[in-house]
Amino acid sequence: MFEEKTVLRIPGPTPVPPEVTRAMTHAMIGHRSGDFSSLLAEVEASLRDLFQTSGDVAVIAGTGTGGLEAAVYSMVHAGDRVLAISTGNFGDRFTEIARRTEADVISLNCEWGQPAKVEEVARILAEHSDIRVVLLTHCETSTGVLNNVQQIAHITQEYGAYLIVDAVSSFVGSPLPMDEWNVDVVVTGSQKALGLPPGLALVAMSSRAIERVKNGPAARSFYFDLKRYQKGLGDSTTPWTPPVSLIYGLRESLLMIQEEGLQQAQRRHRLLRDMTRAGIRAMGLSLVVNDEKSASDTVTTVFVPDADQVCKVMKNDLHIVVAGGQKQLSGKIIRIGHMGYVDASDMLQCLAALEIALVKTGYKMELGAGVRAAQEVYLHASNSRD
Ligand SMILES: Cc1ncc(COP(=O)(O)O)c(C=O)c1O
Structure with a gap:
């Protein structure tokens, strides 16, 4: 199907x-x-x-x-x-x-x-x-x-x-x-x-x-x-x-x-980045790049216990494909892309799926914590725009 x-x-x-x-x-x-x-x-x-x-x-x-x-x-x-x-x-x-x-x-x-x-x-x-x-x-x-x-x-x-x-x-x-x-x-x-x-x-x-x-x-x-x-x-x-x-x-x-306008496209990417980073932190996971000034607007990298298994569960159960690490980061991190034809709802979906995969692979966290943090970032940004 x-x-x-x-x-x-x-x-x-x-x-x-x-x-x-x-x-x-x-x-x-x-x-x-x-x-x-x-x-x-x-x-x-x-x-x-x-x-x-x-x-x-x-x-x-x-x-x-x-x-x-x-x-x-x-x-x-x-x-x-x-x-x-x-x-x-x-x-x-x-x-x-x-x-x-x-x-x-x-x-x-x-x-x-x-x-x-x-x-x-x-x-x-x-x-x-x-x-x-x-x-x-x-x-x-x-x-x-x-x-x-x-x-x-x-x-x-x-x-x-x-x-x-x-x-x-x-x-x-x-x-x-x-x-x-x-x-x-x-x-x-x-x-x-x-x-x-x-x-x-x-x-x-x-x-x-x-x-x-x-x-x-x-x-x-x-x-x-x-x-x-x-x-x-x-x-x-x-x-x-x-x-x-x-x-x-x-x-x-x-x-x-x-x-859309180039500046608006860049604001959108920045928002997706901020939502993703807030979500990851709220899940209790560590970001590979801690300093906001050096964090990519288009890809977020996260240390994840059992990273390869998490990728597998996201893909097989929920059809969401995230990338694993390369070379020395292989098996240690996942890489989440948020570039191009992507909006805020896509990132909420991705974070929700990541939470499910984490819990299924034995990670202890409160379901919804990451999604909620990302929602808050979204609401804060949209309130300051209105
Ligand atoms: C920063 C960077 N440089 C170069 C490449 C290589 O591009 P391609 O695979 O399109 O040849 C990539 C691909 O992911 C990339 O992310």
């Missing part, structure tokens, strides 16, 4: 709104046609608004990792010194991408669950004045940490280096006005807060990044060479056959975000 019923509360892929699903059923069109160029031009204009940049946004068939590769391969030149900041599993992957280039990579590996320390980044940049590119993950999805992009961008700019930010799981959910903060490249993927299926990577380039890409050598990757994407954008075209259906879906998703 419920074979296809799945409530996705993982940090991506996220639920796809019916409007987006319908948009993707648009009849296929030729990608070298005027119709496609108009579609891409419209999408490109909305993306510039959303990334808050006067630069360009490459729309690439690939996932977030493809976008990161495109950014690194196009911005990092042979022999460059790169500072790769890692605060978890995704930061480690970003570092690994840089290591596959002919760059000289300095790693800053931070303790899992903690954000990168701005003073430490400043110290390394001061020590190695030839660092050309800095890599930073905005929301580290493996730990739920939100790094301070604004302050790190400020320092990076001071030392004349380029900053590439992995915003795969933070884009739309958390503020990241790239031009205002002097971020050179921002990368995201379709299957997170944009509410699309996986398969699109978006790489936004500031005017400074565009100059570097244009004037630099051809990237070592043929497919992911941003120079080719950037050149095509002048004629609203892509270098290779684009995923047309996903781009129709993207147009719809961007319209929906415009309709």
Whole structure:
């Protein structure tokens, strides 16, 4: 009966709104046609608004990792010194991408669950004045940490280096006005807060990044060479056959975000975060990220006794899918995604299901405590809005 019923509360892929699903059923069109160029031009204009940049946004068939590769391969030149900041599993992957280039990579590996320390980044940049590119993950999805992009961008700019930010799981959910903060490249993927299926990577380039890409050598990757994407954008075209259906879906998703308003979308994500965190605390569980300032707006991570079993009960009994931990946090935590097409009632449902799974797996708590705390956060926020 419920074979296809799945409530996705993982940090991506996220639920796809019916409007987006319908948009993707648009009849296929030729990608070298005027119709496609108009579609891409419209999408490109909305993306510039959303990334808050006067630069360009490459729309690439690939996932977030493809976008990161495109950014690194196009911005990092042979022999460059790169500072790769890692605060978890995704930061480690970003570092690994840089290591596959002919760059000289300095790693800053931070303790899992903690954000990168701005003073430490400043110290390394001061020590190695030839660092050309800095890599930073905005929301580290493996730990739920939100790094301070604004302050790190400020320092990076001071030392004349380029900053590439992995915003795969933070884009739309958390503020990241790239031009205002002097971020050179921002990368995201379709299957997170944009509410699309996986398969699109978006790489936004500031005017400074565009100059570097244009004037630099051809990237070592043929497919992911941003120079080719950037050149095509002048004629609203892509270098290779684009995923047309996903781009129709993207147009719809961007319209929906415009309709809600970016600031309101960010307020909504913040509220979902606060409801979830209050609920978790009221259940007597520990959050991986204690400091509110470094807590992600899009994914909440929680230490849970018998975490894998809790995930199983939530899925098998209640059809709600949350994620387990990765690497050193495997079996110790659960990760609850609250990004994209998600509202307050979704989080109440998720917290209620989590309570049931906890009690079923032997955890002692008063049923309803977490839901109640989240309801209070919701009511407080809606009273102060009214
Ligand atoms: C922060 C971050 N970076 C990179 C990725 C990799 O993206 P993809 O799996 O779309 O290649 C993810 C995916 O969850 C992510 O959360």
